[in-house]
Amino acid sequence: MKRIYMDYAATTPMHPEVLEAMGPYFADKFGNPSSIHSFGREAREGIDASRDTIASFMGAKSEEIFFTSGGTESDNFALEGVVYANEKKGNHIVSTTIEHHAVINCLKFLEKRGFKVTYVPVDGDGLVDPEDVRKAITDKTVLVSVMHANNEIGTIEPISVIGKICREKNVYFHTDAVQTFGHLKVDVNELNIDLLSASAHKLYGPKGVGILYVRKGVKLVPYLHGGEQERGKRASTENVAGIVGFGKAVDVAKREMAELEGRLSTMRDKLVRGISSSIEKIRLNGHPAKRLANNVNVSINYVEGESMLLKLDLEGVSASTGSACSSNSLEPSHVLLAIGLPHEVAHSSLRLTLGRWTTEEEIDRVLDVLPRVVNKLREMSPLRK
Numbered sequence: 001m002k003r004i005y006m007d008y009a010a011t012t013p014m015h016p017e018v019l020e021a022m023g024p025y026f027a028d029k030f031g032n033p034s035s036i037h038s039f040g041r042e043a044r045e046g047i048d049a050s051r052d053t054i055a056s057f058m059g060a061k062s063e064e065i066f067f068t069s070g071g072t073e074s075d076n077f078a079l080e081g082v083v084y085a086n087e088k089k090g091n092h093i094v095s096t097t098i099e100h101h102a103v104i105n106c107l108k109f110l111e112k113r114g115f116k117v118t119y120v121p122v123d124g125d126g127l128v129d130p131e132d133v134r135k136a137i138t139d140k141t142v143l144v145s146v147m148h149a150n151n152e153i154g155t156i157e158p159i160s161v162i163g164k165i166c167r168e169k170n171v172y173f174h175t176d177a178v179q180t181f182g183h184l185k186v187d188v189n190e191l192n193i194d195l196l197s198a199s200a201h202k203l204y205g206p207k208g209v210g211i212l213y214v215r216k217g218v219k220l221v222p223y224l225h226g227g228e229q230e231r232g233k234r235a236s237t238e239n240v241a242g243i244v245g246f247g248k249a250v251d252v253a254k255r256e257m258a259e260l261e262g263r264l265s266t267m268r269d270k271l272v273r274g275i276s277s278s279i280e281k282i283r284l285n286g287h288p289a290k291r292l293a294n295n296v297n298v299s300i301n302y303v304e305g306e307s308m309l310l311k312l313d314l315e316g317v318s319a320s321t322g323s324a325c326s327s328n329s330l331e332p333s334h335v336l337l338a339i340g341l342p343h344e345v346a347h348s349s350l351r352l353t354l355g356r357w358t359t360e361e362e363i364d365r366v367l368d369v370l371p372r373v374v375n376k377l378r379e380m381s382p383l384r385k
């Protein structure tokens, strides 16, 4: 049985060109980029070229890009870096109820250390109202953090407007763009962004490498203390191969992004239409139009998310759910609760995310398998009235 991967929001396979570009940096080009001999310089050149590629892709300057170990570190670096550097101004942060755990749990950590956080709510489609952000800002606010697009329900937030408000109010604006970087046009000037997180493995690059964009002039404390790498803000010998891979992934994205977005949104719409016509009592989660081209999130009444995943896996389909019974908590996804779903509906959610290698045949196969799986589970469901 050919397995079908529909979990591209969790991670993506690497593009072959990325793997090829990385290869030499595990072998001949193994030097430490801090060394001044020719081995070191060769590795340094790989990093510099990648930094230039990534910076120009987002309308930034090369010295505004910091390499990190991934999206999570970039989010932690942005939040902690800014709040600890600006304690004289205030101790208040504005964020939302639908951020990734990399932001939410870092904010909880900061709350325990005396910082105050306002979590702006979202509407039923998962949209943040920029005016709510404006109202939440006080004279003690040092940072606003709102994600570009949500990883579970795919809703794309009005971050350009939010960034403009932050500028008017003289508050730094951070966005977690892990789900959009390399998929949508992201220009830090058009979007009024001061800090931005991205991660290579969500755009056909390697795992374990990310970037934090920091606009020139933003004050932030170092994240790792040690050597002078990354202008003294993020010590540790660079992940050279990973960084080179990130640069190549961006090169490929530049070339293929627009075409891919069109292709994926067509397949996504077909998937949604198919599910809507073959399964009763479903709810489409996330904004119907302002959403990622590759994201489908549905709640399927009377069906428990994890049972659905296991059955789908047996049929060769890999997907994801907002139901979290296995992860030691009975709490379903905070995002699904934030858009107002009752617990039992949140527990019945299914996320299918498409990507570069998704085919029409795979969509058809899922549209054949899913209704059968749902019918079986519904027959057994005690929740069904």
Ligand SMILES: *Cc1c(COP(=O)(O)O)cnc(C)c1O
Pocket: 009, 010, 069, 070, 071, 072, 073, 100, 102, 147, 149, 150, 151, 176, 177, 178, 179, 199, 200, 201, 202, 208, 210
């Ligand atoms: C995947 C993801 C992260 C975490 O990135 P890692 O590189 O896995 O640490 C953060 N935010 C969002 C929105 C994500 O989708």
